[in-house]
Amino acid sequence: MSYSNEPRDQRPDTRIVTGGRTPRDYHGFVNPPVYHASTVLYPTAADMVAHRGRYRYGRRGTPTSEALENALRDLEGPDCAGVSLLPSGAAAVSTALLSVLSAGDHLLITDSVYRPTRIFADTILKRYGVETSYYDPLIGAGIAALFKPNTKAVFVEAPGSQSFEMQDIPAIARVAHERGAVVLMDNTWATPLYFPAFERGVDLSIQAGTKYIGGHSDIMFGTVSANAATWPALNETVGNYGLCAGPDDIYLAQRGLRTLSVRLERHQRSALEIARWFEGRPEVLKVLHPALPSHPGHAIWKRDFTGASGLFSVVLKPVSEQALYAFCDALTLFGMGFSWGGYESLVIIFDCTEYRTATRWAPGGPCLRFHIGLEDTRDLIADLERGFSALRQSA
Numbered sequence: 526m527s528y529s530n531e532p533r534d535q536r537p538d539t540r541i542v543t544g545g546r547t548p549r550d551y552h553g554f555v556n557p558p559v560y561h562a563s564t565v566l567y568p569t570a571a572d573m574v575a576h577r578g579r580y581r582y583g584r585r586g587t588p589t590s591e592a593l594e595n596a597l598r599d600l601e602g603p604d605c606a607g608v609s610l611l612p613s614g615a616a617a618v619s620t621a622l623l624s625v626l627s628a629g630d631h632l633l634i635t636d637s638v639y640r641p642t643r644i645f646a647d648t649i650l651k652r653y654g655v656e657t658s659y660y661d662p663l664i665g666a667g668i669a670a671l672f673k674p675n676t677k678a679v680f681v682e683a684p685g686s687q688s689f690e691m692q693d694i695p696a697i698a699r700v701a702h703e704r705g706a707v708v709l710m711d712n713t714w715a716t717p718l719y720f721p722a723f724e725r726g727v728d729l730s731i732q733a734g735t736k737y738i739g740g741h742s743d744i745m746f747g748t749v750s751a752n753a754a755t756w757p758a759l760n761e762t763v764g765n766y767g768l769c770a771g772p773d774d775i776y777l778a779q780r781g782l783r784t785l786s787v788r789l790e791r792h793q794r795s796a797l798e799i800a801r802w803f804e805g806r807p808e809v810l811k812v813l814h815p816a817l818p819s820h821p822g823h824a825i826w827k828r829d830f831t832g833a834s835g836l837f838s839v840v841l842k843p844v845s846e847q848a849l850y851a852f853c854d855a856l857t858l859f860g861m862g863f864s865w866g867g868y869e870s871l872v873i874i875f876d877c878t879e880y881r882t883a884t885r886w887a888p889g890g891p892c893l894r895f896h897i898g899l900e901d902t903r904d905l906i907a908d909l910e911r912g913f914s915a916l917r918q919s920a
Contacts (some may be wrong), residue, residue: 545596556591604723606756617747624762628654628665636883637685665693689813691822719832736866781805792835796897855915865896
């Protein structure tokens with residue numbers, strides 16, 4: 526049995542299950558085997574000198590990594606030329622940027638970007654001689670005014686990390702391509718299932734596979750998918766930097782991928798239910814969820830996305846820090862911790878004020894970011910009720 530015949534003609538849910546699997550190649554077992562490998566032996570001296578053979582060295586690829594790369598490439602769609610697997614989401618971001626930038630280049634990054642991306646640009650890229658400018662995530666085609674003769678790349682993220690602004694990515698991509706710049710996107714929130722990045726003009730699509738691909742909060746993992754124009758440089762950069770993901774993490778990512786569709790559907794449904802519940806709470810000023818009609822970027826989300834995930838933010842009406850902490854401390858089902866995308870629900874307190882440079886962050890009250898996991902929403906809402914009770918008592 527083989528699932529490799531024209532997988533891109535299949536629908537996404539089917540590609541998730543079948544992509545990268547050829548059971549006939551491994552004695553009929555459903556899942557590809559895990560190769561713990563470094564050295565690859567050549568049958569003859571001539572083969573070794575000529576580097577003949579499918580594999581050369583474990584860092585450069587194994588049947589395990591190839592299986593997941595193929596599955597992800599199938600999921601991304603026909604415009605994806607290749608996928609690189611990295612040891613974390615931050616490594617995926619940094620490697621993708623390094624593959625398209627050189628000393629003296631100018632980079633544009635959305636002001637709502639995932640903060641580690643900003644830190645990488647402001648430290649490592651700055652030291653390497655790359656200039657970074659941050660732009661209003663709502664700028665759309667107006668980004669043309671920010672281009673310089675040496676602008677080589679635009680980094681987008683939708684929705685924005687923590688603050689959830691929606692960007693007009695097709696409009697930004699058109700402007701960038703007209704000026705010869707590459708578009709990179711952090712597509713972790715929607716994944717290729719809910720946002721077809723290459724169809725919207727993105728050249729390099731990045732995911733923190735730690736989150737929804739893994740799905741169980743037990744791996745560090747990242748992916749970068751590239752189109753034909755950017756794949757050679759990405760592949761060369763990954764190889765020359767000596768970057769690779771471990772075989773066990775690759776296996777767990779591949780296992781997580783098989784259930785991505787059903788998990789995301791549940792995350793989406795539960796998150797929307799709870800987001801709507803938050804909208805009716807007297808303690809809440811506004812809910813930052815692009816799939817809600819009340820969100821300023823809802824029209825863009827509806828036009829460009831096919832779904833939403835489990836992550837959104839809530840702005841509370843002004844309360845004391847003591848009351849805010851009491852709310853979080855009273856929760857028993859919502860863990861307080863960074864990352865997201867696992868089966869468990871999470872909450873963090875955040876404030877974008879200290880690091881925004883192109884826009885002013887003034888939401889009107891303290892902010893909480895929630896990831897809605899796979900628990901029963903009735904239990905989660907009861908837990909949030911406990912939190913609001915504690916907040917009122919501490920106010």
